[in-house]
Amino acid sequence: MHKFEEKTIKSEKIFEGKVVRLQIDEVELPNGKSAKREIIKHPGAVAILAITPDNKIILVDQFRKPMDRALVEIPAGKLEPGEKPEITAIRELEEETGYACEELELINSFYTSPGFADELIHLYLAKGLKKLDHPKSADEDEFVELLEVTLDEAIQLIQEKKIYDAKTLYAIQYLQLKEALKTHE
Amino acid sequence: MHKFEEKTIKSEKIFEGKVVRLQIDEVELPNGKSAKREIIKHPGAVAILAITPDNKIILVDQFRKPMDRALVEIPAGKLEPGEKPEITAIRELEEETGYACEELELINSFYTSPGFADELIHLYLAKGLKKLDHPKSADEDEFVELLEVTLDEAIQLIQEKKIYDAKTLYAIQYLQLKEALKTHE
Numbered sequence: 001m002h003k004f005e006e007k008t009i010k011s012e013k014i015f016e017g018k019v020v021r022l023q024i025d026e027v028e029l030p031n032g033k034s035a036k037r038e039i040i041k042h043p044g045a046v047a048i049l050a051i052t053p054d055n056k057i058i059l060v061d062q063f064r065k066p067m068d069r070a071l072v073e074i075p076a077g078k079l080e081p082g083e084k085p086e087i088t089a090i091r092e093l094e095e096e097t098g099y100a101c102e103e104l105e106l107i108n109s110f111y112t113s114p115g116f117a118d119e120l121i122h123l124y125l126a127k128g129l130k131k132l133d134h135p136k137s138a139d140e141d142e143f144v145e146l147l148e149v150t151l152d153e154a155i156q157l158i159q160e161k162k163i164y165d166a167k168t169l170y171a172i173q174y175l176q177l178k179e180a181l182k183t184h185e
Numbered sequence: 186m187h188k189f190e191e192k193t194i195k196s197e198k199i200f201e202g203k204v205v206r207l208q209i210d211e212v213e214l215p216n217g218k219s220a221k222r223e224i225i226k227h228p229g230a231v232a233i234l235a236i237t238p239d240n241k242i243i244l245v246d247q248f249r250k251p252m253d254r255a256l257v258e259i260p261a262g263k264l265e266p267g268e269k270p271e272i273t274a275i276r277e278l279e280e281e282t283g284y285a286c287e288e289l290e291l292i293n294s295f296y297t298s299p300g301f302a303d304e305l306i307h308l309y310l311a312k313g314l315k316k317l318d319h320p321k322s323a324d325e326d327e328f329v330e331l332l333e334v335t336l337d338e339a340i341q342l343i344q345e346k347k348i349y350d351a352k353t354l355y356a357i358q359y360l361q362l363k364e365a366l367k368t369h370e
Contacts, residue, residue, distance in 0.1 A: 002255040004248040004328040015199050015207055017223040019301055022200055022207050025250055035326040037250040038202040040225055042301065063189040065210055065222040066303040067296060070187040078300070108343070110351040111252060112297045113304055115263070116204055116227065118251040121351070141220040143189040158293075166295040166306070170355045177358060180365040 004030050006037070019043075019078065020117075042119035046089040047076040049107065049171040050099060050126040056148040057172070058097050059157075063143070072147065072157065073165045076121070085122040091136070093126055096144055098135040102128025107174060112166060121167055151175055189215050191222070204228075204263065205302075227304035231274040232261040234292065234356040235284060235311040241333040242357070243282050244342075248328070257332065257342065258350045261306070270307040276321070278311055281329055283320040287313025292359060297351060306352055336360055 006027035015022040021041040029035055050058040057074070064071050077092035079085060086104055093099055105125045112119045138144065149157065154172045157163050163172070191212035200207040206226040214220055235243040242259070249256045262277035264270060271289055278284055290310045297304045323329065334342065339357045342348050348357070 002248050004246075004255065004330070006248050006250050008253075017209070018221075019223045020207075020225065022205075024202070027250060029326055030328050031325075033326070036203075038204045039251045040205065040302070041251070042298075045300070063187055063191050064296075064299045065191050065212060066224045066226070066299060066301060068193075070189065071296065071299050073299065076300070108354060110349055110354055111249075111256065112351045113227075113302060114249045114251060114256050114258065114350055115230070115261070116251060116304075117225070117298060117302065119298055119301075120349075140216075141214055141218070143215050145189070164295055164305075165299055166297045166351045166355065169293060169295055170351065170358065173355065173358050173362060177362045177365060180362060 006030075006035075009034060038116060040113075040117035040119075042078075042117055043081065044079045044085070044120045044122070045076055046079065046085050046092060047074050047121050047123045047167045047171065048089050048093050048126050049074055049123065049174065050093055050097060050101065050129060052099075052129050052148055056150055057154050057175070058099070059147040059149060059154070059168070060096055061145040061147060071165050072163050073168045074171050076167065086124075089122070089124045089126070094132060094135050095138040096142075097146060098132055099126075099129045100132050100135075101126040102130070107171070123167060123171060151179065191215075191220075194219060223301060225298075225302035225304075227263075227302055228266065229264045229270075229305045229307070230261055231264065231270050231277060232259050232306050232308045232352045232356065233274050233278050233311050234259055234308065234359070235278055235282060235286065235314060237284075237314050237333055241335055242339050242360070243284070244332040244334060244339070244353070245281055246330040246332060256350050257348050258353045259356050261352065271309075274307070274309045274311070279317060279320050280323040281327075282331060283317055284311075284314045285317050285320075286311040287315070292356070295355075308352060308356060336364065
């Protein structure tokens with residue numbers, strides 16, 4: 001048990017949606033007082049840093065309603081109930097980009113907004129990409145535009161403030177670090 | 186206008202809390218059909234990569250109710266209404282760590298969970314740290330433990346899967362890249 005553990009006194013479900021659940025937990029604090037926590041439960045997701053045979057990064061430009069703007073991100077998608085993250089990654093890569101991949105390597109898993117949500121993202125590096133002749137298509141309410149960019153172009157997009165997404169910044173920086181360490185080995 | 190823009194037909198507020206607001210937007214898709222979007226509105230936040238005079242990274246170990254576990258993260262905190270992010274960063278640094286800083290440099294701003302939430306985090310690099318004799322204390326319902334680690338120790342914490350937070354992984358990797366580029370200039 002963590003010494004600062006917050007014990008649940010009561011948990012009230014406010015909303016159960018198709019993507020998120022909202023609940024309010026009343027907790028007992030380490031000092032004996034109580035507090036309320038607004039909590040979003042999320043099924044978790046995968047993100048894929050996919051490198052094409054000509055060494056380009058696949059990016060997805062899509063409209064994101066929470067911000068009412070388009071964002072450039074690496075491919076990503078929610079886990080289906082009970083689905084293994086690797087399976088989600090393969091499915092989302094195919095649906096969003098039309099590529100299959102031979103190799104899938106977990107880079108890291110991380111919580112995106114631990115202050116209020118439990119969303120956990122598994123970030124994969126996908127290599128050995130092959131364009132499929134008849135890929136499964138995306139969800140019918142998803143509209144995305146694909147970009148394939150070199151690492152230098154991706155870095156430039158960041159410098160121009162055209163990438164505003166945590167997982168995408170992390171993934172591109174991961175490649176940049178890998179390059180920097182390789183070049184100077 | 187983005188070509189894949191989703192026009193709002195109706196927006197229904199489900200919950201308005203102290204931290205988050207939940208709303209369901211009905212949108213018109215580019216194909217003319219409609220869809221519902223579950224959206225979390227969040228005031229935004231700052232995170233601080235704070236480097237002590239002896240070149241250590243300040244980390245915060247705290248219990249996070251959404252996951253019912255403790256997480257090791259860089260210091261962070263929510264924006265107050267109308268507050269400039271730099272001001273929030275200075276306040277949170279003082280309250281969570283007891284340090285003031287002379288220099289604050291924006292590393293990047295990013296959305297953490299653009300699929301369902303509009304939380305935007307401004308990540309700062311804080312240098313010129315000075316321990317305060319009488320720092321303002323944290324919110325009364327916040328209990329944190331401070332760690333000061335070298336970059337190598339931080340990298341080891343990541344390899345041991347002891348850091349599971351997106352902004353913290355990004356910040357540590359940022360320093361690692363900076364070191365890699367500097368060493369080999």
